[in-house]
Amino acid sequence: MTDVxxxxxxxxxxxxxxxxxxxxxxxxxxxxxxGRSAYADCPECSDVVKPE
Structure with missing residues (x-):
């Protein structure tokens, strides 16, 4: 789960x-x-990821 x-x-x-x-x-x-989760654009590798 990502803590947004x-x-x-x-x-x-x-x-x-x-x-x-x-x-x-x-x-x-x-x-x-x-709970709440998110997908984001990684600033380093530019992949769309679900942060851990």
């Missing part, structure tokens, strides 16, 4: 390259069974 309300202004890390993904990179945010 993190205290440091990031969504988490890119599962592909490990870069920190800022909240400003969100493409879509949604509710799922575990």
């Amino acid at each position: 309300d993190s205290a440091d202004g990031t969504l988490g890390e890119c599962p592909n390259c490990g870069a920190r993904i800022p909240e400003s990179a969100v493409l879509i945010e949604y509710e799922d069974g575990d």
Whole structure:
């Protein structure tokens, strides 16, 4: 699950390259069974990912 309300202004890390993904990179945010999740554009590798 992605914590889209993190205290440091990031969504988490890119599962592909490990870069920190800022909240400003969100493409879509949604509710799922575990809470709120998001997909974002990684600023380092430019992939659309679900931050971890």
